[in-house]
Amino acid sequence: MDLAMAQRLVDRRKAAGLSQEALAAQLGVSRQAVSKWERSESSPDTDNLIALAALYGVSLDELLYGEAASDADSSEDGSTETVDEAKEAEDSAEHADCGDKPLVDISLARGIHVIDPNKGEEVHVGWNGIHVTNERKGEEVHVGPDGVHVDTLEDDGHSVHTNDDGTVTIDGETFSSWKEAHDKLDHHGKHFHTKVGRTWNKFPFPALVALAYLVLGIVYGTWAAGLFLVFLIPVYYAFGDFIDQRHLSKLIDVVYSVSAEAWFLYMWLCLEQPHPAWVILITIPVVKALMRWCRKQWKHRERA
Structure with missing residues (x-):
């Protein structure tokens, strides 16, 4: 799978407000599989492509070939492409040909998106907040209207989420407030499972x-x-x-x-x-x- 399609999968997931884990759960696949799709290391099979298109509310052609395909169809119908859309298509083509170099996409609609395939790092700043991921280290941070979400999935990492009702969930345990979480955790954020x-x-x-x-x-x-x-x-x-x-x-x-x-x-x-x-x-x-x-x-x- 080429980098352009991988980037479209990333953009569609972000626009839907889904994390890689949430998307994997809806598709019935592992988070690692989703990560490989978005890093262009593997391609979704036909069933997963159909499921992705249905989930994002787009056609299969649009998911596979992006907006360029629909723009070409509309041109045949007599519509014209604006200067901004043409420039955006050129930028996407440049990104698709840049190999393993960091990809940078800046637009008013999508925000600022930077992905480094070599390091497995990704930064997105848009209307839905700030999202930073490091797939190789299994780290993910999201700050937005829906709260703060921090996941460090490696050995000694922690998972921290703020909830709509004001509670805080740390490593699967929910606390009524940050104070309660602080009282039950030590100053390193270590969580104790037993009194002993x-x-x-x-x-x-x-x-x-x-x-x-x-x-x-x-x-x-x-x-x-x-x-x-x-x-x-x-x-x-x-x-x-x-x-x-x-x-x-x-x-x-x-x-x-x-x-x-x-x-x-x-x-x-x-x-x-x-x-x-x-x-x-x-x-x-x-x-x-x-x-x-x-x-x-x-x-x-x-x-x-």
Whole structure:
């Protein structure tokens, strides 16, 4: 599918006030499929094209070939094309031939629309508000008359929506006001699902580690070795997140990374054997990538 048609699909969806997720739900396809259509990576099949045309209230030809087709038909009937329409058609043709360069479309009716196929980024400023998406990172922000909608769909992202009745929905849970949401979330916006998880994460563990470090240093003089206590802090909070959300992959990710770093520093600073202990550091990004892949597969399975 060419970029011009992909751009038409984006414009039609925006004009209908639909997000990619909302459109996918109406068509019965995944959000990734809609994203690929709009990035010109794949084409909708015949059934989906018919469904899109019906949803947007346009003919199939208009959806496939744009306004140029209807303009040509009207010209045969004796109507003339205005100078503005001709210029707009030329601009669209220029955009269609620009390959992977960022596409820019500015008009009074549609507003300002910028899409960068290389980065998967899209910005639209129009009568229905401001809409920014980054498909590769799974991020979407919309600010308009219907409220504020923020979605960061990746691993540790959050979903925030303001509702017509004044309530706020964060990560699927609705709060009566921003104040209530603030009271139930910590200052990082982290949402606690259980009382045990909230209590665990609220405990001032870093202060306890600092106290233990001072005691070990003053009593036993182990100031250098005592620094390894710092590695307990991320492990502590990783276990807290596991207790609260039961995400085993995140626990493995943090514990393995911290353990590998601590082991390397111990071999290097205490035993003076950095080689071949440094090899274990190479495995950290491999384990992180594997755990990230596991989380994505699990999320896809939950959405299916």
